[in-house]
Amino acid sequence: MTDRFRLTLGQLNPVLGDIAGNAARARNAWEQARDAGADMLALPEMFLSGYQTQDLVWRPAFQADLRAALDKLAQDCADGPLMGIGVPLVQDRALYNCWAVLGGGAIRATIRKHHLPNTSVFDEKRLFASGDISGPYVAGPLRIGTPICEDAWFDDVAEALAESGAELLLVPNGSPYARDRYDTRLAHMVARVTETGLPLIYLNLVGGQDDQVFDGASFVLNPGGKLALQLPAHDEAIATLDFTRTPDGWRAEPGPLAHLPDALEQDYRTMVVGLRDYLGKSGFAKVVLGLSGGIDSALVTTIAADAIGAQNVHCIMLPSEYTSGHSLEDAAELARSLGAHLDEVGIEGPRAALTAALAPLFAGRDPDVTEENLQSRLRGTILMAVSNKTGALLLTTGNKSELAVGYATIYGDMNGGYNPIKDMYKSRVFDTCRWRNANFRDWMKGPEGQAIPARIIDKPPSAELREDQRDDDSLPPYDVLDAILEGLIDNDLPVADLVAQGFDRDTVKRVEHLIYISEWKRYQAAPGPRLGNRALWLDRRYPMVNRWRDNS
Ligand SMILES: Nc1ncnc2c1ncn2[C@@H]1O[C@H](COP(=O)(O)OP(=O)(O)OC[C@H]2O[C@@H]([n+]3cccc(C(=O)O)c3)[C@H](O)[C@@H]2O)[C@@H](O)[C@H]1O
Ligand SMILES: Nc1ncnc2c1ncn2[C@@H]1O[C@H](COP(=O)(O)OP(=O)(O)OP(=O)(O)O)[C@@H](O)[C@H]1O
């Protein structure tokens, strides 16, 4: 009887809907596993289709293409290691989130996901049927049990597998990034190892898909919960490890332990990967954005330079009579320090023309926010024209604080196809800029050193839509605003709790009101990468028409 089992893990980045491309990725990894003498290659949840498919998975033609690709993959990889791969499959006239084990030219086993997540960004109860708990399957010298992702967040599936003879737990995942998620995942997996006494492999996807970024960071635990292997966050990785039979059961041989970054770095990398993959997977090579000299567009430009290289980032300064000299200087210095191209297009001429055209309609009315929004809309129109002409995708730059209170002009600065900082509160925007200035990593395509001029970080934020305007004229200071927003949005706190914490009641009530009346704006806002557990999209779904207010 063999006392060694060699397993190759493919922590890889599929493209949703690119079935042929994902099959080629799987086959390439299988060849590497074969060359490494592995008994089996494991790939993450829903690797063949990409994840998350949403309702696309319901299309019979999509299901048929996947099935044909799976059968072909089995035939192509007949002679060599087994391959475990995530794929949605129709079986017994129901659709399941499955993991198929291929070997000897055929599908040797299919495992159906039992626990279907239906919280935060997941809607799997709507999409799939729940499978009965499958038994273990034979892989070379041992029997493997496979709970699929959410299945391993509960005790029953792993326990049933252990009771029915599994000697190893192999968990394929499609687990998107949210801040400090590693610790949560690790805690669940350690619990499964403790309950069953079995080694466990946690294998996650990497890469961006719409608003979600899968961050990898796969790992292997031995009984007792000791880490035997840690793969890096966000990078693709193919790793081979050995398990040996001992009198107490199978044990993983210790392998490399990658360093996992802190929260600021995790967020920054997630924004870079989210943008890189949204562009690459949608067929865009370049971006354009309005560079105001302020901190939000500065951070977005830097993220874009790190994602696709500064030579692919087209910045445009669009000054008006309210644009300060320091904004012009700061925009120019940022573009210079990153190496991005900067153009200038004044909006005074178009503004004068529009003001004159509207004058008969507005006769007798005082100037107000209408005139401010006109400037933002002119910029949005000009930037979309450049996007149309050059094929560069327009980035929009509103941070989570502004989006939460509707402090942005619809069809103006909200124009754009993707917003890298959508889930980052303004206070954290400052910290992130400081972090990027102090840190450089080999995955950054932008320059090393102080990328963002200090003055951009230190000056008071202003929309510069009227004389001497500052954000804190109309909003509470950002540290106060963000604390209230975190309370109301991320922690669902009653108004009374925030008042008890020392916040002024009128301010809290005003912020609450602004959040509710701007719900409609967020329905029309560009997507951006989810960083926390209450991103303003699938994590938090509120009605647009809503008269309820918290009178606590
Ligand atoms: N419930 C609803 N459903 C559908 N549409 C609704 C609506 N409520 C208003 N509307 C429509 O929306 C319009 C109002 O929205 P909108 O035109 O955006 O304008 P509004 O929200 O009134 O003003 C924009 C605010 O954002 C600030 N701003 C603008 C630009 C940049 C920045 C920055 O610092 O980044 C800040 C600006 O100072 C101002 O306070 C209404 O005229 C109406 O047409
Ligand atoms: N003068 C300008 N030239 C180019 N783009 C501009 C200009 N003013 C505003 N924008 C665009 O509109 C967005 C919103 O800008 P605004 O200054 O109103 O608010 P902000 O949230 O403080 O952003 P920032 O910190 O980038 O200035 C900017 O990020 C930028 O993309």
Ligand SMILES: NC(=O)CC[C@H](N)C(=O)O
């Ligand atoms: N794909 C899944 O089942 C993911 C759900 C799981 N709780 C996670 O986010 O890790």
